Every structure is written in structure tokens, then in C-alpha cells.
Amino acid sequence: MSGPLLELEDIHVAYGKVEAVRGINLKLDEGRITTVIGANGAGKTTLLSAAAGLLPWRGRAQYQGRDLARMSAEDRVERGFCLVPEQRALFGDMPVLDNLLLGAYVRRRDKTFVRKSLESVFEQFPRLAERRAQEAQTLSGGERQMLAIGRALMSQPRLLLLDEPSLGLAPTIVRDVLTRVRGLRDQGVSILLVEQNARAALDVADHAYVMDTGEFVLEGPASDLATDPRVIATYLGGSSD
């Protein structure tokens, strides 16, 4: 397909009268990791929720060349557009296995597909296989993260939006999660990654946007932004040497 997989133009999202996202333009190319970094409250989660169809928004948005304004959140999922939200939104009172099976809900009629997906998720996250009968709400923070990502992978999405997949994880596990994200990209999944941990995100991403109070203030190849003095000063928490 020609053109970007996801294209957002002049997107505005408001909570009541307060605009949390103000005129965002974003192009996301197929098979790449695009990241959005920014401080707390910059509007990253708001942007992802709106893109996934959970919040009303204004502007123009296309996914696979289709107008997103005419697609519900559920329509997007059917077309391989999946969000792992910041809150994870697991089915806490249901076992891990059911959470995963529901991840493939849109492909439920294809039993072989569901079985293969499940095998591949269990292969990537052996911990989930061990805990398949455990209720999701009793998992540890890291396991929950794995379940949220694993559940989204069950439908074998084309575009995965990840809202802070490393939230609350130990630094070594953060690396691990982000390595997996890169692995997903190598399998052909396009990824929009929102991260608090800017250094790690820029390491793993191909392209990056920097968000500040509802607007994108910088954009460029991730490797360029990682060495940009403004980014270093504000987000990489370092003296720009």
C-alpha cells in the first residue's frame, strides 16, 4: 500500500472546554516504530485514546487510506488497529487464558488462527502460559503488562498502539519489553509507542515526535532526536554536553 498506514491531520481533542490535544499532525509508516515522547500531562494518552476511537476528536484521520471518522473503536480492531491502553483494561476477574482468547475475539470463528496465536503468545511470554488459569487481577505488575500486550497480539494486529508499556517496571525489564517491541516490528507489526522513558523509547524507535502541552514541538528520526540538545536538556534529563 502506498502512503502512510496512519495519518493524522490537525487533530484536536478536548475534555469539555479544555483542549488536551491541539492540532496534531502525525504520519506513521508501515513496518516502523514511531514514538511520541513528552512530559506528564502532555496529552499522549489523550491522543492515543482518540486515535483508537475511545474519545471524540476533530480533524482528519486516515488508517489504511480509510477515514477514521467513520470507524468505531470496534471497527478499527476488526481492521487490525489495536491499542494497549495506559490502564491496561484487563478483564480482572477472568483467567489469563480467557483474557487472551478474548484478544482474538474478532477472529473467533477461525479456530486454527486462535490456536496458532495463542501458541505464539505463549512462546513469547512463557510466564503467561504458566499462569494461564490465574485471575488477571492477581498477576504482578509486570505480568499484567505482558498480558495486556499478549492479549493485543492475539488478533495479530497490523498497527499496535502501546501506551507506556514499561510503566511501573524495573529498568532491566523495561529494556526487555522494548526489545520485544522491536521484535514485533521485525515481524511486520507497525507500532506507535508512547513512553515516559524517553531514552529507551528513542533507542528502540525509528521515528519520533516530541509532545508538549498538546502539541508536537519536534519531529524527526529517532536517532537524530536522541542527540538533539533540546531533547537532551528537557527529556533525557541530562546536561547537554
Next chain:
Amino acid sequence: MTWDIMLILLVDGLSTGAIYLLAGLGFVLVFSVTRVIFIPSGDIAAFAALTLAAFQSRMIPGSIWLVAGMAVLACLAECTTLLRNGAARQVPRAIFFYAVLPLIPCGVGLAIASHDVPEALRIATTIGLILPMGVLIDRLTLRPLADASTLILFIVAIAVHFLIAGIGLIAFGPEGVRTTPILDGMVPLPGDILIPAQQVLMMVVALLLSLVFYLFFGRSITGKALRATASNRVGARLMGIRPERAAAAAYLIASALAAVVGILIAPITTMYYDSGFMIGLKASVGAIIGGMASYPITAIGSVFIGILESWASFVASDYKEIIIFSVVIPVLIWRSFAVHRDSDEEIEELA
């Protein structure tokens, strides 16, 4: 109280409890998926009884016009919404589900009403007519308020009950009915006690349907999708589970349960157009005991209410309603402690 009387009261209580159990499962299901305490399900049960009674006396039941009218209105409402949202492509689907499907049992009902047909066909047609009621009532009254608070939804559900009961008076008239029992005769129990076969049927049906319910929610992916919607609505949407369809499925199942309730209870209780309210209210006590969330506890609660009712009508018939509803107060107190504990845990979890 002699042993015999106790046994009879127990059987009586269990069969009443079976009715509350079926209705209670519907309450919990609809509430957990939509946050609506669906009081009108009692009216739907009463309409099932009145419909079957009409068929048995070779009359055209008022529910045919009721369902047909609601189907047309709901279809119009749905199509208007779709067109306004620029989703014209979904209009045929809406017409099929909101108008064509509900009109099929109406047609069958008209065809069989004045004929001598097997009882099974009458029962099947009655269930077919009752099935769409929950979905249609929801579409016409509650769906536009889907985002309102639980309290608003509850108040509207009560208002809807009065509206529906009023329409029931027009559709069915003020006369009470009793249907002929599905099973005649008595079943002997040890100790020379005879119990009506209809009561045995009530218990057996409740057990079987509970089992089906259990298997559906435990095993099938559709059942799990409903539980998922109840568990985390946003999470369910992100899996592609449409909340409107989950709600429709919940209302469909609850209506089916209400239909069974009405059909089972009509041979042993005289049913009027407004008899459903009390049944619904008492069944909701069982569901409240289950915290509107737990099916097993609702089941136990409903059976308890049934036994309490039969015991109360024996020792203090005039006070039986008071006794039953008095149970609600300690239950609510106990529940509110439980809920506080739960929400504390939730807050800790978020922090």
C-alpha cells in the same frame, strides 16, 4: 409445625425460589453488562403468562400488537440514528434485527391464535414473542441514556415499568388469567406427601437453565465476551466487542428467562397485567443478595427468598411481603460493608 408441613413448605419455597432464581440471573446479567436494574423484566414475565393464556383461549394476545408496534418504533429510531451518523450501510441490518426478526413471531402468533395447535407450539410462539421485548424496550427507552448514572438508569427503569404496565392494561385488559399446567397431576414424595408436578417442573427447568447459563458463560466465547463487557467495558471495546450488541444479547437472554418465568408461574398463580412488578421486585432481592454481580450467590439468595416467602405465607400470610423486603435491609447493610472493602482495594490497586 409438623414434618409434613415443613416438607410441603420447603417444596413450595424451592419452586418459588426457582422462579426468582431464573429472574434473578436475568437481573444480574443485564445489570453487569449495562448497569440497568431491569425492573420491567417482571412485566415481561407477566406478559408471557398473559400471552400463553390468550393462545390457550384461542384469542389473539395483545403482545402481538405491542411487539409489532415497538419493533416499528425501534427500527425507526435505530435507522434515524444510523443515518444521522452517516452509517447508511448499516440500515438494512438494523431493519432486519429491529423489525423483521421481531415481526416473525407476531406473524406466527396471528396464524395460530384461532386454531387448535399443539401446546408446544403455543409455548414456543409465546417465547418467540417475548424474546425481543427486552431489546426493544431498551432501544426505545434506556439506550439513549446509556451514559447516564446508575441512579438515573434505575429511576428510568422504574418509570418504564409503569409505562409498560399501562400499555399491558390496554393490550391484555384487566382480567386475571391462569394457564393450564404444562404438567398435570401430583408427584408422590416419601411420607405420603403429594406435590404438584408443575412445581417439580419449575425446579427442574430452573436447574437445567442454570446449567445452560453456567456453560454458556464459562465455555462459549460469546458468553465470555459478555462477561468481559461487564468486567471492563473499555477493554472489551478494544477487543472489538461492541457494547450495544453485548447489551442486546443480555436483554435477549433476560427476556428469555422472563418468558420461562411467566410460563412456569401462570398455572399456579393468577396473573394480571401488573403482576410482574412484585415478581421482579422479589427476584431483585435475590440479585441484590448477589450484589448484582455474583450468579452463584444470586442463586442461593433467590432460593432463600423463595423459602422465606412460603414460610412467611404460612405463618403470617398478611405480612409476607413485609417479611421478604425486610430482608433487604440487613443485606444492604452487609453489602455496603463488602462494597466499601472492595472499593478500598480498588483504590489501593490504582495508587
